Amino acid sequence: MKRYITLFSIIALFFVGMQNSNAQEKKQSPEAIAKQKTHEIHELVGLSGDQQREIFKLLVDAESNLSAIGSTNQNIESSQKTRAAVMDNTNTRIKAILNPEQYAIYMRSLEKEEKK
Template identity: 35%
Template sequence: MKNLFKVIAVAALFIFGAQNVQAQSLSTSQDQRPEEVAKMKTSNLNDALTLTGEQQRYIFRALTANEVNMRKNVTGKDMNNAEVKSKKIELDEQLDGAMKKTLTADQYAKYKAMQKQ
């Protein structure tokens, strides 16, 4: 039963992903909903790291939460402000922790290398 659910979920991701690829325009991440940004980032990570379905779900949730919190606490605010800087560092560490927890050691090493670019 769990495998059937996983197959259906992955198929739905591919179907909706294909529709979004056709409908995408050149817009900034601010114009897009946090879920859309997280979906694109998850797709990019899946292409680079070959994620399992479960990893995709966890990473999508972590990226969505990170995007929402960044927009609420960091985006559009003065980065010279110590409070904003500390909040950004905290959110980045939370995302990094979620990635480290979800990804295998090899995948995490590749992820960190991608972040440095």
């Protein structure tokens, strides 16, 4: 009986390990990333419901564009320029959605992230 319990435990650990490794290999979808970032921005500046919806749509679009850039075979320099253009466009559109006070808080948080 003890052998069966040991065997069962080893098999269970094997399957848990397989599930964990599969979860780490999967990339998150643009929607999942946008949802997480929207939540972070909401926690930071206190978005209204309409602002949350607009920011989410904007970030889904931006994340889709960024993942498309990563999948193309561009050289590093052109890829970085394209990413910077997407991020600049995203920040411009975020500025239009947020009020000036919220945008100032958002920009300060980005500056703190860049310094890290």
